[in-house]
Amino acid sequence: MTGSEVRRDQADLARLVRHLSAGLSLWRLYPGQSQRSDVSTAIELTQQAASDVLGHGPARIDVRPAGLFVDEEPMPTSVHNERLARALYDRRISHLDIIDHPTAPDIQVLLEVMTQPVGELDDAGGAGDVLSEAGVTGIVLWAGEPEPLLAMRGEHDELKTRERDHKQPTIPPVDLSAATTGGDMYRMLTEHAQHLPEDEADRAEFHRRAQEAVAALPLAERAEFGRQVLRNAVSESFAERYVGQLTDPRLAQLAVEVAEAEGSDPEELAAKIVEQAGRHSAVVRLVSAAVRRHQDEVEGDEDADAGGDGAALPVEDPQLAAATIALHHSVMRGAAPAVGGHRPGGPVLDTPIAVGPDVQAVRAAYPTTTEDVRVVSLDALRDYLDLEDDLPQLAAVAAALGERLRRACIDLQQGEVRLLIDTVEQVLPHLSAAAADIVVDSCNAVVDSMLATELAGSVVTGGELDDVVAVLRPLGPQAVEAVVAALADEDRSPFRRVHVSLLAAIAGPYADVLTPWLQDPRWYVVRNIATALGRIGGNDVVDPLLRLGRHADERVRREASRSLIAAVGARGVTTLTMRARHGDEETFELIVETLGSLPATDAAQAIAELVGSAPSRPAARQALETLGGHDSPAATELLREIAAGRRAAGIGWLARARARRLARSRGGRQ
């Protein structure tokens, strides 16, 4: 019976190819692990498919550059055919015969042979020999032209004794020696790769020569070549073919070499390669697998090797699909150390998809609390404000943000107000002027006198002033403006008291916001502002309050005086003294009066000093009288010193006599 006479069922052959291809993928993943259920299933299915094929008689599958052929007819195109054809062709197998029912060990040996590196097989005499020497006779692999497919095992044994030489490819000579740098080599090979001969043997020969040429380059140039291949691969298929041909499984070594040439850390470099070559998933898979394998070698962890000579392609068979997932999974794990992720311990492939820890990790990282969600949202808000170039849309968002701010204020949500303001402040420097104006205006617009009145109302009805202060303080001068505006229009005294208290608490850094209100024609407004300034205190309010000493309304002047006293406190003596010396007579008198109301000794001393610099005799007299009435016991001695001319030397004798009288009248107060 000749080959052409053999009846064969195309469907059975296709199934055999499919299962064999699936088995190969699994064997690559789990070399030697025939006890695994998926591997043993694949072997069993292959065995069964081979038996089904043999039901029609011996069969031959031809391996050609265009794929697998049976009886000169191409087998239906599928990824399995392509994969199996590639695997067979790489091992220089031109025909595959199925002549007897293979046993499970036979299939295992076949898979082992088909996953051996080509170089090792060549050294051992070729795939056909290795298979034959392992005692597999039901399946025969031929290199070169085989004998006609005659019959079952007996006749085949005879044929098998006639060994064939490998086909010697013939390709036009390519002078790769002209390339002395990695870059040149890459360009040259890329160019040639675009115009390779049709014949697969010639192509393989070309790649073999290319490998030799690359290997002959100096280390640094080889590294450069590797970089070029990995980073500039022009297409997915190119990357897969070329990286696979030239650098896998030496890819990891290449990464190390590149790192050495660059003086960088191999792991970092691997990470870079993965990142930069990431646009080609095949490259990622290859690099990841190779890097991990390299690390495993370094670590001596042979068990963790997920194998994988790359080229994990979409598949249909369940076993192969499982293998694909497992491979992807292992690559993901493998890539993890290279890209800074974690590297779980133990053999990763025992559990194809380890979910438990992932679920826990994601749950732990998930924003579950209100605070977490706020952080996530405000991160997004910051980026959004930064990214939005549609100003009307930005205005709508800013308005919503402002409204939210208003709501937070009314609800006395201090933390939220702080967060919102912080967010806006962080993002403002990154915004265009127009966008920044929109955001700021929207936030400012909601902080108005109505809000201030509403907040004051909460205090009037029993709320804590401090709570209101806490929400208003982050709003800065806008809040001060809002409160003072509310104060100006408020006719309810409890509300006014609260407003003043609020201003006292929040307006300190923004006294300049208040001072324009001192020009308000309504005397009561000015008086209230004066009260607030007095409670704010500090040097900044002294001048405005002193100026109020000239206000037309006496009620204002009186309040200003009180506020000035309140504002400067004991620590303001020096300031007041200075101002009195350099001010006009009225200011002098006001300050002397203020100092007179301060019981501290230094206030009395300040008055004594001012007696000598009074702008007029009446002013000097007022200062002496004030000192005479001062509560400080030191005032008596100060008056005596003035009387004796040891202080305020420039004053006249009448003034000294007055000082003496005043001292005597205070006799009992020493």
Place this chain on the structure above:
Amino acid sequence: VTEWHPRSRALLAAGEVIQRLTNASHTRVLYPSGHPQRQAAVRSLMSSLRRLQESCTAEPTIFVSGESLYLGSVLLARESLSHYRLALDMEAAGIEALTFGSGISDADLEELTRVIAEHAPCPPEVGGIGVNKVRPVEVDEPEWQTRLGELRRAYSSTLDVLRQSGMRATSGQSLDFEAAHAVVQGLGDEVGHDPGYGLLLTAVQSHDDYTHFHMVNVCVLSIALGRLVGLDSEQVIALGVGGLFHDIGKLNVPADILNSPDRLDEEQWRIIQHHPVTGAGMLFATGSGLYHPAVAIALEHHSAFDRTGYPALRDRQPSVPARLVAVADCFDAVTTRRSYREAMSRHDALGILIAGAERGFDPRVVRMFTQMVGGHPVGSLVALDTGEIAVVVRPNDEDPMRPTVLTVLDRTGTPMEVEERALTETLRDGSPAWSITARVDPSRYDIDIGELVLAGKVRQASPPASGLVHEPAPGEIAPAGYVDTHAERHLHHSLDGPHTHDPDVSAPFED
């Protein structure tokens, strides 16, 4: 029409009629009588009605039952989802069946839209349109079908709210977060009741209304992921709302850019890339969305785990909710046919996710998602070693390659009585009772998984004893539960002469 029916010309035409009837009803509300828009809407409805009539060999009848729309006995599944409100309006107007005879005028259609829009009592005839001449049979739905109905209704409501939200957003109004929360809660309840079936529902996709269906599907997948993560119900709903609104910014992208089959130019690409920012803006602008994960999801779902995506975030990775939705988004997007590419199989979509782990996607989320949908993702079509074709309906945590399937076609490719099979079952010798031998491209068998899911065929343990029926053609055995409500008409027509099909029947369809 047997267990499962591929989309025939008649079904497509019926879908168009439903769409235009909805449009005409809306237009009626918006414009006064005699307005050109109203006239155009009615004319458009008329032309699609003509196409429907031409594609049927007898007068077509559209039924409304259980808030779903049918052409004859065939559930117009996608239309029932898309035009849920129309079904409700028709039911409110007492319409259970519309039989479209010859001699329908524009005025008839105007009147029909009035009845529907105003929920007015419907007369027995509106010109050439017969109302309730054939009535659907009242049936007690089996539990699983009730559950399916609930799920479908939840899906429809979500679609509805999403559409309304979209309209509000594009007209400058604020999105309705509360409504979204309500419908997502409903969807979440249903998905929670049967996550596998919820996942199956995401096989429902629409080329014509891609964005809305996609957003609802991502919502469902996000809900399922959220449950897998172990979030509490509020968090799951919030994540679901994020999934629902994740592409809301696309509603502002011109359709010709979204659907362009050509390579996008720089400006078009910039517009596409801006949609996350636009979406976040729309959500932020609601005010109530400020502290909702949805805004981060909308903004960050394309930003990529390794921060190489768009828009670029400042010094940070996308938030975890956005990472979850990014995976769901990619999975649903690549499995839908678009004008610029074919749909990928669900299995290949997993490959995309896996290849993108550490880069576009958080690898932990990818692994979780893979586990969730299974090695053969729920909704995939597979061939069994028996030669039958089956739909994967439930993943198997123990062995992802051995899920639970439902057979839909026998080994000859003929629709068959569906049967649920757990592929973990073994024979006495311990060998698997069934195995998957290959993944199958649904288009190869002209199968629309979404239709199967929505029609409940994939869950049907046995043919319904009774149900919505079409009237039998002469000589055809009446289906169980058939009620002849107009025997006189039969008699009348039979006296007119021989008819291949009864004119009142929702006829067999011509392709």
